[in-house]
Amino acid sequence: MSDQGLFIVLSAPSGAGKSSICRRLLAACPEIEFSVSYTSRTPRPNEVNGKDYHFISREDFQRRIDQGEFVEWIENYGHFYGTSGKAMHEVLGKGKDLLLDIEPRGAKEIKKKFEDGIFVFVLPPSLDELLNRLKKRGHESPEAIKTRFTQAESELKEVLWYDYTVFNEDLETAARELIAIYRAEKCKTNRLHGKIDRFFKSC
């Protein structure tokens, strides 16, 4: 267990501020790799293949599903999204730590298949505030906002099985809490057996 990397799964409804918190964690702890998901949708203008997503065709995605490559996958708004189990095993097997940004259903699949990860849910300060934030984005129709809010509400109920909950009342505090969770988990005695063994052999 000590030589395996640690993975953190972060989930949050749209509008909870997850992406900003993730960026802060990766900036503070550059030793963490970000898990790049696969998707069958086309890239948006600012998105980079291999960084934001691995953009692949629908046929390629379907073939990988059939081959059991994805530890979790979902079809959302007509597009596939998934996480490669093989890529996860490779990174963790090298002893590197990994951050995954995954919605609750996918997170639950990962929890079933991988031991020893940590699961963090980011909540907005309140449901009203979540709705405000979705409206403020300004690039979606009222119907799209309503759909997102309804989806968010149902996802929120999943928070109870997550190990940790971070309330994003302000970004600095929320990011500090996520960084603390990562650093604390690295100090868990059961992750440090190798280092403790070396300590006792040091004299």
Added chain:
Amino acid sequence: MSDQGLFIVLSAPSGAGKSSICRRLLAACPEIEFSVSYTSRTPRPNEVNGKDYHFISREDFQRRIDQGEFVEWIENYGHFYGTSGKAMHEVLGKGKDLLLDIEPRGAKEIKKKFEDGIFVFVLPPSLDELLNRLKKRGHESPEAIKTRFTQAESELKEVLWYDYTVFNEDLETAARELIAIYRAEKCKTNRLHGKIDRFFKSC
């Protein structure tokens, strides 16, 4: 559980730098109370009654043992030291968090009697370094140093049952880790049920 305070038990052998790390935690998180132990030894010139220890007579200490007041107590170098279970219950019952600085045997007693605490062990960088630090203090005889080192060595083996291990290679990093452990534990979902309930009622 959500309304109860959280307690952190910190253990370390003499020379591991525990006191400095405790001070940093209390400075960074002033909401934490420090648990003041009882002792039958006389105060040293710089020690303040009620702050460093509650200094009481040997007879008073014995009476309190007989009344079952101490959740843990020990006789060390001819003096009694103990933690009042009543005081712990009072602080935690008010929802306040508590830091306890206790050697491993006492920590184990507390683990048996109180649920939901966190146990952190501070290790020096190596056994050689521990011996160096004990020698550098300069105010003890070689025999006293040897006794302390032997006691430290046997205490160190207790590290394996602690939840977290902090290696004090440098003070800043070790203090940062302890602060992270405290902050992370405050984000555990099972400690936040009250806040999560209020969240769902907020709309």
